[in-house]
Amino acid sequence: MSDRVRVGVLPAPSRIERIIEQFADLAVAIDRDGKVLGISVSPESPYLGCLDHWIGRDFRNFLTEDSRSKFEDRIATVLSDPEAVVRPMELNHADNANWEFPIRYTIHDAGEDYGILLLGRDMQPFADIQQRLVREQLARERDAERFRGVETRYRVVFDAxxxxxxxxxxxxxxxxxxxxxxxxxxxxxxxxxxxxxxxxxxxxxxxxxxxxxxxxxxxxxxxxxxxxxxxxxxxxxxxxxxxxxxxxxxxxxxxxxxxTDEDQAGRDFQRSLAQLYDSTSDAILLTDAKGTIREANEGFLRLTDAAQLRDVQGRPLADFLARGSVDMKLILEQLERTGRLKGYSAQIESVVGMRATADISATRLNGRSDRHFGFVIREVSATQAISVAEAGATMSEEAMTNVMDLVGTASLKELVSATTDVVEKLCIETAVRLTDNNRVAAAEMLGLSRQSLYVKLRKYGLLDSGSDADEPGA
CATH class of the missing domain: 3.30.450.20 (PAS domain)
Structure with missing residues (x-):
């Protein structure tokens, strides 16, 4: 036992003791009263420390309360019948440092000369494994309990x-x-x-x-x-x-x-609107806030001679108006101001350059993400266009009659010069009416400066009362 810490009266090294050294982590020799005669600690269990302070003291003093009774029972069996087979016992030790370690002992009666020999196997590694298993089991039980709680809440809410x-x-x-x-x-x-x-x-x-x-x-x-x-x-x-x-x-x-019936009615209404959008002869289109075309129906494609939707989608509506940006500016200003437009007369120009007179109605649509406009454009027939023109010309019928009365009293050159004022007045009246008396827009439509328009309005007596305050330089 030269590689062990050998203390006390353990026998001298022998073949049997070397076997014991390989088998036991802790060997303790006690007398029949339980007094420690000798002790040997394996170097492979260094954390057990030096236990030489056990020598000469009662072995029971280094056992926990529950292990003492177990030790007493087994020792009593050995002392009463040395030939009896005693099962191994697991004892928990507690020394003066107040720390515990478990040892599994086998009990051997070595006779009167050597007393009782306790050969122990250190159970601390197994105890550590058991503790880890216990902790894992407790953690699994907690997780399972938590899962059952979540499952219960889910089921209650789901079914309720x-x-x-x-x-x-x-x-x-x-x-x-x-x-x-x-x-x-x-x-x-x-x-x-x-x-x-x-x-x-x-x-x-x-x-x-x-x-x-x-x-x-x-x-x-x-x-x-x-x-x-x-x-x-x-x-x-x-x-x-x-x-x-x-x-x-x-x-x-x-x-x-x-x-529900209401849902079904709502879907029927949506299908009807979609069918109306696709099959109506009037042109229907949607634009963004700047007048760029997003969607257009088949009626608009026919009106503009476009072969397919992508030919017009993404283009400004002004591209299809004869007066272009002038008309578009007037339309957008009216929509921004009042939210709707009705009966705006304009010339629609197709992709091949053909023109058609149309009546434009529009409204402002406020979506969840942005503002856009919806347009309904109805083509006006030639008869309707003439009626509109005649309605606009009634204002100058008296002037035209006066000009006709001059036939025979003046030369043709003089007659044409006289009718120039009538035509000019008619055009100015039409521009003012189309722009809803917006004189800045009317001047832009006629290609005049704002000051020149005011001069002509004054010339033909078309200024409203109190409007001189708006005249430049007034």
Whole structure:
């Protein structure tokens, strides 16, 4: 035992003791009263420290309370019957430093000369493993309890919701879970759902097609949903799926909303509006706040001789107005000021240069993200255009009559010179009327400066009372 710490009356090295050294981490020799005669600590268990202070003291003093009674029982058995087979015992030691370590001992009666030999195996590594296992088990139990709490809250909220909802696996289209409202609406139970039962809950729906429709609706920006008819009740519903991720897996939550009569009427109205937009002979288009065309119907394409929507989409509406930016400026100013425009007469110029007289109505549309305008453009027939022109000319009928009375009294050159003032006055009146008495816009339309327009308005007596204050230099 030269490689051990050997203290006291343990026998001298021998072949048997070398075997003991290889077997025991701690060897203790005690007399029949329990007094420690000798002790040997294996160098492979250095954390046990130096235990030579045990020599000459009662072995019981270094045992915990619960281990003393166990030691007493086993020693009593050995002393009463040396030939008896005594099972190993596990004792917890506590020394003067107030720290504990477990040792598993086998008891051997060495006779009168050497007393009782206790050969111990250090159980601290096993105790550490057991403690880690216990901590892991407690942690697992806490996690399981927490999971049960979350599962309970989920189930209570899910089933208490009045909105029918289904958890769906996106790849297979299989329903993972239905809440109580969904089961009542569909007339099924969760236990009866098979791999393709969710698609079979609806009339005319196949598993693959239905799954693709749900995924497309979940990925779409607009919440149109997926229409369906419940097989058991023939009731119309609409499914609104949404993707979410749980534990690294993508799942889908589908809200199943019954279609009411009001919803059906609203969709019928939307379909009717869409049909009117596509089939009406009037031109309908939408522009942004600057007058750039976003959408246009077939009527506008016919009016402008455009072959397809992309020929006009993204272009300014002013490109198709004969007076271009002048008309567009007047229209946008009116829309910004009042929010609507009615009966604005303009010349529409097609992509091939053909012109047509049209009546324009427009309104301002305030969307969620930006402001835009809606236009309805109706082509005016030749007869209507003449009537409009005649209506505008009634203001100068007396002047024209006066000119006609001069025929025969003056030369043609003099007659043409006289009619120039009549035509000029008629054009100025028309420009002022078209611009709703906006004289800045009227001057721009006529190609005059603002001062020149005021001079001509004064010349023909077209200034309103009190309008001189607006005249430049007044």
């Amino acid at each position: 919701s009045e909105t029918p909802m289904a958890m769906v696996e996106p790849d297979t289209g299989r329903a993972l879970d239905l809440n109580r409202a969904a089961m009542q609406l569909l007339g099924v139970k969760t236990d009866n759902l098979s791999a393709n039962a969710f698609a079979q809950c609806f009339e005319g729906r196949r598993k693959g097609e239905f799954g693709e429709a749900l995924k497309a609706a979940a990925a779409a920006d607009d919440a149109q949903g997926v229409p369906a008819v419940i097989r058991r009740t023939s009731s119309e519903v609409r499914l609104f799926p949404e993707f979410f991720r749980a534990s690294g897996e993508v799942a889908m939550l589908c809200r199943i909303l019954p279609v």
